[in-house]
Each structure stands twice: as structure tokens, then as C-alpha cells.
Amino acid sequence: MIKTEHLRYAYNAAESEELKFVLDDIDFSVSAGEFVAVLGHNGCGKSTLAKHFNGLLLPSGGTVYVSGMDTKNETYYWDIRKSVGMVFQNPDNQIVATVVEEDVAFAPENLGVPSEEIRKRVDEALKTVDMYALRRHAPHLLSGGQKQRVAIAGVIAMEPKCIVFDEPTAMLDPKGRREVIDTILKLKNEKHMTVVLITHYMEEAVKADRVVVMHKGKIVMNDVPKKVFSEVKQLKNLGLDVPQVTELCYLLNKAGCSLPNDILTVEECADELERLLQ
Amino acid sequence: MLKDITLGQYFPIDSPMHRLDPRTKLILLVLHIVAIFLANNAITCGLVTALTLLVMLLSRVPLATYLRGLKPILFVIVFTAVLNIFLTAGTKIELFGYQTPMTWEGLVLAGKMALRLVLLIFASAALTYTTSPIALTDGIEKLLSPFAKLGLPTFELAMMMSIAIRFIPTLIEETDKIMKAQKARGADFESGSLIRRVKALAPMLIPLFISAFRRADDLAVAMESRCYQGGNRRTRLNEIHFAGIDLGATCIFLLFFAVTVALRFLL
Amino acid sequence: MSIEISGLNYIYMEGSPFEKQALKDVSLSIADGEFVGIIGHTGSGKSTLIQHLNGLLKPNSGSIKIGDLVVTEKGTDMKKLRQKVGLVFQYPEHQLFEETVYKDISYGPKNMNLSQEEIDERVREAMNCVGLSEKYMNRSPFELSGGQKRRVAIAGVLAMNPDILILDEPAAGLDPAGREEILTQIRALYLERKMTVLFVSHSMEDVARIAGRIIVMNEGTVALDDKPAEIFSQADALRKMGLDVPQITELICELRRRGISFDNSIYTIEKAKATIQLMLAKKQNTGGDATC
Numbered sequence: 001m002i003k004t005e006h007l008r009y010a011y012n013a014a015e016s017e018e019l020k021f022v023l024d025d026i027d028f029s030v031s032a033g034e035f036v037a038v039l040g041h042n043g044c045g046k047s048t049l050a051k052h053f054n055g056l057l058l059p060s061g062g063t064v065y066v067s068g069m070d071t072k073n074e075t076y077y078w079d080i081r082k083s084v085g086m087v088f089q090n091p092d093n094q095i096v097a098t099v100v101e102e103d104v105a106f107a108p109e110n111l112g113v114p115s116e117e118i119r120k121r122v123d124e125a126l127k128t129v130d131m132y133a134l135r136r137h138a139p140h141l142l143s144g145g146q147k148q149r150v151a152i153a154g155v156i157a158m159e160p161k162c163i164v165f166d167e168p169t170a171m172l173d174p175k176g177r178r179e180v181i182d183t184i185l186k187l188k189n190e191k192h193m194t195v196v197l198i199t200h201y202m203e204e205a206v207k208a209d210r211v212v213v214m215h216k217g218k219i220v221m222n223d224v225p226k227k228v229f230s231e232v233k234q235l236k237n238l239g240l241d242v243p244q245v246t247e248l249c250y251l252l253n254k255a256g257c258s259l260p261n262d263i264l265t266v267e268e269c270a271d272e273l274e275r276l277l278q
Numbered sequence: 279m280l281k282d283i284t285l286g287q288y289f290p291i292d293s294p295m296h297r298l299d300p301r302t303k304l305i306l307l308v309l310h311i312v313a314i315f316l317a318n319n320a321i322t323c324g325l326v327t328a329l330t331l332l333v334m335l336l337s338r339v340p341l342a343t344y345l346r347g348l349k350p351i352l353f354v355i356v357f358t359a360v361l362n363i364f365l366t367a368g369t370k371i372e373l374f375g376y377q378t379p380m381t382w383e384g385l386v387l388a389g390k391m392a393l394r395l396v397l398l399i400f401a402s403a404a405l406t407y408t409t410s411p412i413a414l415t416d417g418i419e420k421l422l423s424p425f426a427k428l429g430l431p432t433f434e435l436a437m438m439m440s441i442a443i444r445f446i447p448t449l450i451e452e453t454d455k456i457m458k459a460q461k462a463r464g465a466d467f468e469s470g471s472l473i474r475r476v477k478a479l480a481p482m483l484i485p486l487f488i489s490a491f492r493r494a495d496d497l498a499v500a501m502e503s504r505c506y507q508g509g510n511r512r513t514r515l516n517e518i519h520f521a522g523i524d525l526g527a528t529c530i531f532l533l534f535f536a537v538t539v540a541l542r543f544l545l
Numbered sequence: 546m547s548i549e550i551s552g553l554n555y556i557y558m559e560g561s562p563f564e565k566q567a568l569k570d571v572s573l574s575i576a577d578g579e580f581v582g583i584i585g586h587t588g589s590g591k592s593t594l595i596q597h598l599n600g601l602l603k604p605n606s607g608s609i610k611i612g613d614l615v616v617t618e619k620g621t622d623m624k625k626l627r628q629k630v631g632l633v634f635q636y637p638e639h640q641l642f643e644e645t646v647y648k649d650i651s652y653g654p655k656n657m658n659l660s661q662e663e664i665d666e667r668v669r670e671a672m673n674c675v676g677l678s679e680k681y682m683n684r685s686p687f688e689l690s691g692g693q694k695r696r697v698a699i700a701g702v703l704a705m706n707p708d709i710l711i712l713d714e715p716a717a718g719l720d721p722a723g724r725e726e727i728l729t730q731i732r733a734l735y736l737e738r739k740m741t742v743l744f745v746s747h748s749m750e751d752v753a754r755i756a757g758r759i760i761v762m763n764e765g766t767v768a769l770d771d772k773p774a775e776i777f778s779q780a781d782a783l784r785k786m787g788l789d790v791p792q793i794t795e796l797i798c799e800l801r802r803r804g805i806s807f808d809n810s811i812y813t814i815e816k817a818k819a820t821i822q823l824m825l826a827k828k829q830n831t832g833g834d835a836t837c
Contacts, residue, residue: 041720042691054503078505086503093496098411098444099290105515107504112511122515136290140447143587151500158504170718173587173747174789200720239722244750244792244814251818257825266792270799277805277824458601459640462632463701464624464656481652484642488687 001162001194002053002084003029006062009048022048024217025062032161035188035195037208037225041239045217046198050166053196054084067161082111085155089167091147092140100142100150101126101135107158118157125153128191129183145176149183156187162194163187169201181207202229202241206264213238226262245269288410293338294523295408300417302524306531307405313538314397319545322538323393329534330397330404339407347403348396355395362388411443416518433509441497449490456485546612546629546708546741548575548598553607555593567593568604569765575743580735582756582773583745586787590765591745592635595711598743599623599630611709628657631707635714637698638691646672646689646697647682653705671700674734676726692723696730703734710734711743716751728755750791753777753812761786774810793817 009023022045030036040046051057052064055071066084069076085107088094097103101122108118126132129149139147148168155163165184169177181204187193197208205211211228213221215238221228229235232242232250242250245266249259257276263269295303310329317326334344348355368383406414419436426432457467460481467478555568568590575581585591596602597609600616600623609616616626634640643649650671654664672679675696681689686697699715715731716724732755735742746752752759752773759776761769763786769776776783780790780798793814797807811817 041722051499056499056503078507081503081505086500088496088500090493090496092448093493094500096441096444096497096501098288098440102410102412102515106501106506109512109514110505110507112513115513115515115517118513118515138288138290138447139444140451154504175586175787202721239720241721245796248793248796248814248817248821251814252821255818255822266795266799269796270803273796273800273821274803274805277800277821277828455634456640458596459632459634459637460652461601462599462627462634463640463653464627464705465652466624466656481640481642485640488642489639 001030001032001034001067002196003065004049004052004059004062005065007049007052007059007064008061009045009052009057010060021060022217023052023059026217026219028212028219030162030194030196032194033188033192035184035197035207035209036212037197037199037205037210038212038214039199039202039205039228039240040214041200044214046214047166049214050086050164050196050198053162053164054086055080056086078111082158083161085158085160085163087148087151087155087163087165087168089170091144091151091171094151094154095139095147098138099135100131100137100139103139103150104135104153104157106154111158121157121159122153125156128156128186129153143176144172145179148172148176148180152180152183152187156191160193162196164196164198166198167200168197169199169204177201177204200240202235202243206243213240225264229264230261232261287407289337289339289343289407290410291338293336293408295333295337295404297521297523298408298527299518299520299524300409300413301421301518302520302527303405303409304414304417304421306527307401309531309535310401311398313535314394314401316542317394317538318390318542321545322541323390325534325538325541326397327393329531330400333404334400337404337408339404343407344400344403348399351395351399355392358395359388359392362391411440413516413518415440415443416514420518433512437509445490445493448493449486452489453482453486456482456489547577547610548573548709548741549608549610550574550597551608553594553597553609554605555597555602556605557593559605567765568597571607571765571767573760573767573770575741578739578741580742580755580757581744582752582759583743583762584747584749584752584759584788585762585768586747589762589786591762592713593765594762595632595713595743595745598709598711599627599632601632624656628705629707630709630711631702631705633699633702633710633712633715635717636695637702637715638686638694641686641694641698641701644685645683646677646686649686649697650701650704653701657705667704667706668700671704674703674730674737675700676730692719692726695719695727707740709741709743711745713745714747715744716746716748724751731755747788749777749783749789749794753791761788773812777812778809780809 004026007023007026008021010021026049038046038049048057052059052071053066055077058072064071066080069080071080095103096106104122104125105118108121123132126135129152131146131149131153134142134146139150142150169180172180184195184197185207188195197204199205206225206229208225211223211225212219213228221231229242229246232247235242243264246263249261249263249269253259253261259272263272314326317323363380363384366381366384366387368381370377371380371382415436419432422430422432465478465481467475550571550573553568553571557565557567571594583591593602597604598611600621604617607617611626611630614621614626641649643652647668650668651664654667669679677693677696677700686694689697712731716727719727728751731742731744744752744756756773759771759773760767761776761783768786769779769782777790777794780794783790791812794812797809797811797817801807801809808820811820
């Protein structure tokens with residue numbers, strides 16, 4: 001679906017300064033239907049990477065392919081935008097219209113989709129994110145989680161093959177965060193969409209098929225969540241958290257216990273501790 | 279405070295007024311305003327009042343909402359009325375045997391002016407309450423479209439307007455927040471000389487501008503990601519159509535307008 | 546400085562269709578030098594409550610006393626009150642406006658009409674407190690990183706030398722490392738300056754780490770008010786109020802449900818680890834074949 005080869009990127013630095021690569025030799029790929037989480041602390045380059053996936057940024061070196069199309073090739077410009085949708089951090093700053101359904105209609109309107117077809121797509125997208133009942137509402141009166149779901153519906157209505165979420169929960173409260181994550185999981189499981197989730201919340205990354213950890217513009221880990229999170233020490237050194245239960249098992253193991261080191265959920269942890277204590 | 283302004287807010291309900299083509303509503307509003315200012319005697323005033331009330335009734339927006347919309351300009355209405363009552367030449371009004379500086383002619387004129395202003399507000403409110411900002415900008419864009427051939431960027435203008443409307447509540451909220459934050463640092467926006475007060479605004483305006491630019495940046499990227507490419511190939515979720523209901527409304531308004539004009543100049 | 550709140554009521558946008566009673570009969574007393582965490586989901590009234598404490602909002606009824614100053618009385622000197630009660634808003638970096646870090650931090654002290662030397666002193670002290678090196682003093686705050694901007698903004702409030710410091714979601718939007726840093730700094734600040742600190746958050750984990758007392762707000766009222774251990778032992782009640790409990794609390798609940806007796810006031814990883822080790826040791830002594 002998306003593939004990068006030796007991707008490098010540098011912001012236009014002043015001439016005197018040395019070129020600083022925000023992304024340095026990134027080989028990254030997402031296959032169709034996969035849910036990949038990109039984890040890293042602020043400034044590690046994960047958002048810059050995300051902006052390459054739909055051609056908002058073009059590589060300084062290397063290549064990005066979206067469904068085989070090179071993002072640098074201008075003839076694919078709109079095809080790439082159409083196949084990879086983006087949801088951003090601040091829900092307020094991506095809603096264009098003053099009525100929920102009109103906002104959701106924005107992308108298909110831009111693409112020149114006929115009215116009846118837009119109506120169908122809008123209704124369906126709003127039902128998917130569970131906002132259909134509020135379709136006539138003014139977006140500024142909605143909660144953060146609801147606004148973000150409207151933004152997601154706006155992207156779904158474009159009918160992309162893949163959605164890239166760029167820290168969609170960073171500005172939300174726990175309830176809003178749960179709403180958004182549930183929606184993302186629904187898109188993956190029921191609509192079989194390809195999902196890339198950029199985040200610094202490990203509890204969200206745990207739910208992905210694969211976790212990619214970035215540090216200083218490079219990919220440092222790339223594996224299934226169980227494998228990635230078992231590296232408690234390395235993650236901590238990178239300034240990232242691990243689930244509390246994973247850390248607990250890690251600490252107990254260090255004290256001489258022999259618990260599996262790939263525990264991620266409360267259930268798994270309870271099972272193991274029950275076995276140990278009884 | 280700022281949040282109390284109800285004029286210009288859209289009421290997301292369904293009514294015959296909501297179903298009208300925004301272009302019809304815009305043109306008829308202009309026509310109606312002309313009629314309001316032409317009306318000069320009891321019958322014509324009665325006619326325009328009746329039509330305004332009919333429109334308000336058909337909009338299904340509660341009367342209380344219309345009345346609240348008057349609040350911001352109540353002062354203007356009272357002020358012009360008082361000026362008219364006192365400053366118009368004519369027969370002085372006698373009260374308890376005393377002659378007052380008020381005149382009967384002034385009272386009539388004041389009444390007429392107040393009625394006009396109120397009707398004007400009600401009629402405009404009937405438009406904004408029943409037309410979503412998007413439909414409104416759509417309508418304006420379509421009405422201006424003949425000028426597009428002359429090089430007027432009608433689509434871009436319409437887009438700018440609707441985005442401005444979209445971000446007004448967001449920016450009001452933001453202003454409130456920044457004002458509070460600076461007050462917590464000892465800022466004083468309420469006292470001192472005019473120059474001092476203007477200077478005191480900098481800590482509020484600078485963050486507000488910075489935030490507005492940041493939002494604009496974000497929004498541009500978000501719009502680009504959703505394939506925004508200007509106006510050429512765009513379609514609409516709700517295409518606006520000039521339908522039977524529009525024709526009906528236009529006929530009613532034209533009839534009222536003709537009668538008002540005729541009565542004004544005949545009586 | 547102590548805070549005394551009694552019978553506080555606040556109605557939001559009274560008389561409009563959006564009318565909502567944001568605070569219902571809230572009574573609280575916070576002693577001098579306490580570190581209190583205030584949690585609740587969005588709309589629970591926690592932000593409304595703290596804005597009353599320095600007079601930014603006026604209650605419909607009820608009274609607030611800060612030290613000997615009755616805030617709710619007419620003619621209270623608001624400027625004086627706001628010096629005593631420092632309020633750091635959510636995303637405080639959005640309020641920065643000056644050309645240099647120094648100028649921005651000195652905005653508060655300047656409004657207090659202090660002498661230049663005093664202002665200098667205050668700025669230096671405040672920067673020190675939040676761990677900003679003095680080399681940033683003449684830099685533009687807008688060139689700094691997100692975490693640094695936030696520290697400049699917090700320093701701007703600290704420079705007023707408040708007796709009470711209120712922070713609204715100081716860690717919002719920061720990554721784990723940034724969050725850790727801010728929380729550690731606030732804790733250090735509290736210990737060093739001996740001020741009363743109110744820490745508003747919707748993250749139970751953050752609050753659990755640093756507060757000595759937790760107030761849970763729900764629907765405009767104080768739902769719970771106790772020591773962290775007591776609060777966390779009521780995991781079900783918390784979840785019902787839309788709050789997330791830490792994984793460790795969930796784990797303890799789950800183990801108790803499975804019939805393993807655990808102290809339900811455990812809410813940190815360290816405590817859980819120590820307890821489990823103790824249980825294993827006990828088991829070994831009684832002849833079990835535990836592997837630890």
C-alpha cells in the first residue's frame with residue numbers, strides 16, 4: 001500500500017547551516033489492510049514521515065510509493081491524495097464547514113462527485129463514526145472526541161484505501177481518546193481499511209498489528225507489539241512508556257521471577273500472577 | 279457578552295423558509311427591505327409588518343429568539359426614537375396642562391422609524407436563522423457568478439466567507455481564554471487612559487494572531503489533504519434549486535411589493 | 546495559604562438555551578501547604594472551580610476565602626488576589642506574546658509595579674525553578690520547543706511569587722518524557738517553595754504520582770475527596786464517572802475478583818511489585834514451590 005525506500009527529508013535550512021535530516025534513510029512499508037502504529041517522542045520525525053504518505057511533503061532523497069505510484073510524479077498528484085486520507089491532531093483546525101454533514105461532504109465535493117452519491121457517502125461515513133444523529137449540528141458545539149470523529153468521517157467520505165492518523169488523540173480527554181481509538185479499530189476490523197497511527201501513547205500502539213518506533217529520524221524498532229514492548233529498557237531510554245503491567249512483569253523478572261516478558265494486557269498479567277501466587 | 283449575540287446564528291430545523299433557495303431568500307430580502315423603507319402610511323406599514331410576521335411564522339424559529347436578536351441594537355432604536363420625538367417640528371404635546379418639548383409629528387415619525395428598524399432586523403434574522411452559512415455563501419456565489427466572467431474570484435470569496443463564519447465561535451472562545459490567562463498574570467483591560475488600554479491589548483492580540491495563523495496553516499494542510507483544488511470541478515452535497523416553493527414565495531413578495539408601492543404613491 | 550470554599554454555585558450562560566449549572570453547592574477546605582489533585586472528565590466543573598479561586602469567574606452564590614481575603618466580597622482587590630493565587634491555564638504556551646523570554650516572564654511582575662532589580666531577580670528565580678537555563682533569557686519564546694515554551698509560561702506565573710499555584714493540565718499534549726519532566730519539576734517546586742498546589746488533570750496516573758490528596762469532581766459536585774490510596778480503592782465508582790483508572794489498579798481489581806487477597810489501595814507499580822514479592826516470599830516460607 002505505502003512503501004518508502006531510503007527516504008530522507010530535510011527542512012529548508014539556512015545556507016550557512018548544515019543540512020539536518022529530519023528523516024534519515026527510512027525504509028517503511030504498510031501492506032493493505034494492516035494497522036501500523038508509529039511511536040516516538042515529540043520531534044523524532046514521525047509527523048514529517050506521515051506527511052510524506054499523501055504527498056504533502058516530497059522526499060529530499062529516496063522515494064515514496066503509494067499503491068505503486070511515486071509521490072514525486074505530478075500526474076499521480078490527485079490519485080495519491082484520494083487514496084491516502086489524513087486526520088490531524090487539532091480537531092478544530094480541520095473542520096471547514098459550519099454544519100457537520102456539510103463538512104463531511106467537503107472532500108467528495110472537491111472531487112466533483114455527483115450530489116446523490118455525495119449524500120450516500122456522507123450518510124454512510126457519519127453512521128460509521130456514529131455521528132449520524134448529530135449530522136445537522138454546528139461542529140463548534142461538539143466535544144473534542146466528537147469533532148475528531150467528524151474529521152474522520154470527512155476522510156472516509158473521500159473513500160481512501162488508507163487513513164493516516166497524525167496524533168489524533170493528543171488533545172483529547174480520556175473519553176474522547178477512547179471514542180477515537182474505537183473508531184479506528186472499527187475502520188480496520190469492519191471496513192478493512194489500512195491504518196497508520198502516529199502517536200506517543202503506548203496504550204494505543206498496543207492495539208496495532210505492528211509497531212514502528214522512531215528516534216532521531218530513524219526507525220529503531222519494527223515488530224509486533226508483543227516483541228516491541230518486551231524491550232522495556234530500550235523504550236524507556238527512548239523516552240517512551242510501556243504498559244504498566246509490562247513494566248511490573250519486567251521489574252519482577254529483574255528481581256528473579258520468571259514471568260513471560262511479552263505481557264501487554266491486564267488479563268494476561270492477572271493470569272500469570274494467579275498461576276504464580278496460587 | 280460576546281457569546282450572547284444570536285443574530286446571524288443558523289437554526290438547524292426544517293420549515294418552508296428553510297427549504298427556499300438561498301438565492302430567492304437573498305433577492306426577496308432586498309426587495310422586502312426596499313418595501314419597508316417605502317412604506318409610509320398606516321396601510322403600507324401594516325402590509326410590510328404582516329409580511330414580515332408571516333415570514334417569521336413560517337420560519338418556525340421561536341419568537342423569543344427573534345426578540346433576543348433585537349437586544350444588541352435596542353439602544354439605537356430607542357436613541358433614534360427619542361431624537362425624533364424631541365427634534366421634529368410640529369404640534370407640541372400637552373401633558374397635565376404643561377407643554378412638553380415633544381411633538382405629535384415626532385411621535386409618529388419615531389414610531390415609524392422604530393418599526394422600520396425592528397422589521398429590518400426581523401427580516402434579516404429570518405434569512406440567517408433559516409439559511410446555513412454554507413447555503414448563504416453558495417447563494418451569494420451563484421448570484422455573483424455573472425461577474426466571475428469579468429475576473430471576480432467569486433468562488434474564493436464565498437469560501438473565505440464561510441470559513442470566516444466557521445471560525446468566529448472558535449476565535450471568540452480563544453479570546454476569552456487568552457484574556458483570562460493574561461488577567462491571571464495581572465493584566466488590566468478595564469481601567470486607565472485610552473492609550474493605556476490600547477497598549478494593554480497587545481498581550482491579548484499577539485497570542486490571538488499567532489493562534490489564528492497557526493490555525494490557518496493547519497486548515498490549509500487539512501483542506502489540501504481533502505483534495506481541495508479551487509472551484510472549477512466542485513459539486514455540492516445540497517445543490518440549490520429554484521423550485522415551485524421559490525416561485526410561490528416570489529409571487530407573494532412581488533404582489534405585496536406592488537401593492538405597497540402603489541399605495542404609497544396613490545394615497 | 547489556605548482555601549475555604551462554601552456553598553459555591555455557578556450557572557453557566559444563565560438565561561440562554563445553553564444554560565447549565567456548572568457548580569452545585571461545592572464546599573471544600575484546603576489547608577496551607579497541601580498538594581491537591583483535582584480530577585474529573587471534561588465538563589465535570591473542575592476548570593470552572595479553579596477560575597473562581599482567583600476571581601476570573603463570579604459565583605452565583607456561595608463564598609470563597611483565600612487566607613484572610615474574602616474573594617466573593619465586593620471591592621476585593623483582584624490584582625492582589627491574582628498575585629497570591631497563580632493560575633497556569635491549559636496549553637499556557639498559547640499566551641506567550643513578548644519578543645524575548647525575559648520580557649514575557651517579567652510581564653506579571655511588571656504588572657505588580659516592582660522595581661527593576663526585583664523583576665530581574667524574580668525572572669531569574671522563576672527560570673531556575675522550571676529548569677530553564679539563563680542562556681534562553683534573550684531568545685524569542687517562539688523559537689523554543691513545545692516543552693520549553695510551556696516552561697516559560699509556567700515561569701511567567703511563578704515570577705509573581707504566588708502562595709497558591711494552580712495548574713490546569715500542565716502535562717497535556719506532552720510526550721512521556723516531557724510529562725515526566727514537568728511532573729518532577731512541579732513536585733520539586735512544591736517541596737522547595739512550600740506553596741499550596743492544586744493540580745488539575747484528567748489523568749489518574751499523573752495525579753496518583755504526585756498529589757497527597759485527590760478531589761474527584763463529577764457533574765459540578767465534589768464526588769470523592771480523600772487520600773490517593775482511598776480514592777483508587779474505589780475503581781468502579783471512578784469508572785462510572787468516565788475516568789480511566791491506572792492499569793495497576795485494574796490488575797489489582799482483577800486479581801481480587803479471582804479470589805487473591807490484595808490490598809486494594811495499591812496504585813503504583815513499585816508498591817505492586819513489593820507486595821507481590823512479599824506474597825511470594827511468604828509462600829516460599831510456607832513450603833510452596835514458587836520460582837522467585
